[in-house]
Each structure stands twice: as C-alpha cells, then as structure tokens.
Amino acid sequence: MAKLSICVFCGSRLGAAPEYEAAAIEMGQAIGENGWRLVYGAGDVGLMGTVARAAQEAGAETFGVIPEHLEKAEVGKRDLTEYVVTKDMHARKTRMYEEGDVIVVLPGGAGSLDELFEVLTWRQLGLHEKPIYVVNTEGYWDKLLDLIDHVIDQGFASNSLKTLIKPVSTPAEIVEDLNA
Numbered sequence: 001m002a003k004l005s006i007c008v009f010c011g012s013r014l015g016a017a018p019e020y021e022a023a024a025i026e027m028g029q030a031i032g033e034n035g036w037r038l039v040y041g042a043g044d045v046g047l048m049g050t051v052a053r054a055a056q057e058a059g060a061e062t063f064g065v066i067p068e069h070l071e072k073a074e075v076g077k078r079d080l081t082e083y084v085v086t087k088d089m090h091a092r093k094t095r096m097y098e099e100g101d102v103i104v105v106l107p108g109g110a111g112s113l114d115e116l117f118e119v120l121t122w123r124q125l126g127l128h129e130k131p132i133y134v135v136n137t138e139g140y141w142d143k144l145l146d147l148i149d150h151v152i153d154q155g156f157a158s159n160s161l162k163t164l165i166k167p168v169s170t171p172a173e174i175v176e177d178l179n180a
Contacts, residue, residue, distance in 0.1 A: 003035065003036060003037050003061070004034075004035075004036045004037070004101050004102065004178070005036065005037045005038075005039050005063070005099055005100050005101045005102070006027075006031050006036050006037070006038060006039065006100065006101070006102050006104055007039040007040070007096050007097065007099065007100025007101075007102065007103050007104065008027060008038060008039070008040045008051050008104045008105075008106060009040075009041075009096075009103065009104070009105045009106070009108060009111075009112045009115040009116060010024060010040070010041075010046070010047040010048055010051060010105070010106035010107065010108045010112055011046045011047045011048070011106070011107055011108035011109055011111075011112060012041070012043050012045050012046040012047075012048055012073075012074050012108075012109075012111070013045070013046040013047070013109070014046050014047060014050070015046075015047070015107050015140075017137075017138055017140075019137050019138045020047060020106070020107045020137055020138075020140070021047065021050055022137075023106055023107070023135055023137040023170065023171060024047040024050040024051040024054065024106055025050055025051070025054040026054075026170065026171045026172065027051050027054070027055075027104060027106060027135070027171040027174075028050065028051040028052065028053065028054025028055035028056075028057075028058065028060070029054050029055070029057075029058045030058075030171050030172070030174070030175045031051075031055045031058065031060045032054070032055050032056070032057070032058020032059045032060035033058050033059075034175060034178075034179070035060075036060060037060060037061040037062070037063060037081075038051065038052060038055040038060050038061070038062045038063065039063045039064075039065070039096055039099040039100045040052060040062075040063075040064055040065075040096070041064065041065060041066060041074065041092065041096065041111075042064025042065055042066035042074070042076055042077055042080065042083060042084070043064075043066065043070070043074030043075060043076065043077060044074070044075040044076070044077035045074055045075050047106055047107065047108065048074065049075070049077065051106070052064065052077055052080070056079075056080075061081040061082075062077075062080040062081045062082070063080065063081060063082045063084070063099055064076075064077055064080045064082070064083050064084065065084045065086060065092045065095045065096050065099075066083075066084070066085055066086070066092065067085070067086050067087065067088050067089050067091065067092045068085050068086070068087065069088075071085065089111075093114075093115055093118060096115075097118075097119055097122075097128075100130065101130060102130060102131050102133070102174075102178065103116075103119050103130055103131065103132040103133065104133045104135060104171075104174060105132070105133065105134045105135065105141075106135050106137070107135070107137055107140040107141070113144075116132070116134070116165075119132060120132060120161075120164060120165060123164045124157075124161060124164060131166060131177075131178075132164060132165045132166065133165070133166045133167075133168055133174050133177075134165050134166070134167045134168070135168055135169075135170070135171060135174070136167050136168065136169055137169070137170075141167065145167055148161060148162060148165075149162070
C-alpha cells in the first residue's frame with residue numbers, strides 16, 4: 001500500500017498563542033510516527049517550518065512546494081526529501097493538492113484560508129473526496145465555522161457543506177480517525 005500523504009496548510013508565522021506551535025509540532029510528529037509523508041508549502045518559517053522540522057525529526061518523508069517569488073520570504077527549506085519550486089501560487093496549491101491524500105488545515109492567515117476554500121470548493125463540486133480536517137486549536141477557527149453556518153443559514157449553500165470538513169481540536173483526533 002502506498003504511503004499516506006498528509007497535505008498541511010498553515011501559517012508562515014507562528015501566531016499569537018503558543019498552542020498553535022504546539023499543534024504544528026504534534027502534527028509533524030504524528031506524520032512521522034505513523035509512517036506518513038508530509039506535503040506542505042516548503043517554508044522554514046512560522047508553523048510551516050515547525051511542522052516540517054517535527055515531521056523530519058520523527059522520520060517522515062517531506063515534500064515541499066514553494067513558488068519562486070516566496071523562496072526568500074518563506075526561507076525555502078531545501079533539506080526536504082523533495083523540494084519543488086513552482087512559477088506561482090496557483091501552481092503551488094495545485095501541486096500540493098495533487099500530492100496529498102488528506103488535507104489538514106492548522107491555524108494560518110489569508111493563504112491558509114485561500115488553500116482551504118479552494119479544496120473545499122473542489123470537494124463541494126465533486127472533484128475529489130479527500131478528507132479535509134480543520135485543526136481548531138484553542139478555538140482559532142470558531143469564527144470560520146460560524147461563517148460557514150451563516151452561509152448555509154442565508155441560503156448560499158446546503159447543510160451538506162458542513163459535512164465536507166471535519167473540525168478537530170487536536171492532531172491526535174486526525175490520527176485516530178485516519179487509523180480507524
């Protein structure tokens with residue numbers, strides 16, 4: 001059986017709460033400890049760098065994808081198992097999506113939201129059936145989940161939209177779900 005590839009979308013910053021970094025470490029360790037492969041944005045900063053270093057330390061293969069214009073800003077992490085440079089952000093997202101079997105969204109900013117909504121839209125349209133987990137560390141994504149409820153309540157999506165993402169409190173819940 002092929003190795004499971006976990007595509008992690010997350011911030012290029014650490015964020016305001018230490019629990020965000022702890023969740024990134026936990027996710028990276030879980031990827032390595034379960035013999036999975038990390039697919040992520042190839043940066044060595046913020047939560048991206050944190051999850052990658054933790055995955056590497058736990059023995060995981062790492063597949064990073066970075067657009068050429070962000071190699072300096074995100075400090076491209078060249079010691080990955082595989083390091084891919086793309087022309088632009090769209091190509092980065094597409095390649096990460098193609099390489100991942102499972103999508104995990106840790107806390108992050110506009111880029112993480114963009115990545116989440118693209119894969120969520122594709123799932124809603126029936127273009128894939130990959131599980132999408134939102135790690136709601138310390139309630140970070142509560143307002144996003146409320147927004148999705150609002151979109152449904154206002155008639156712009158059916159209730160089935162909520163079934164396409166799996167909010168979890170910790171990466172351990174993802175491990176439990178995937179190993180079930």
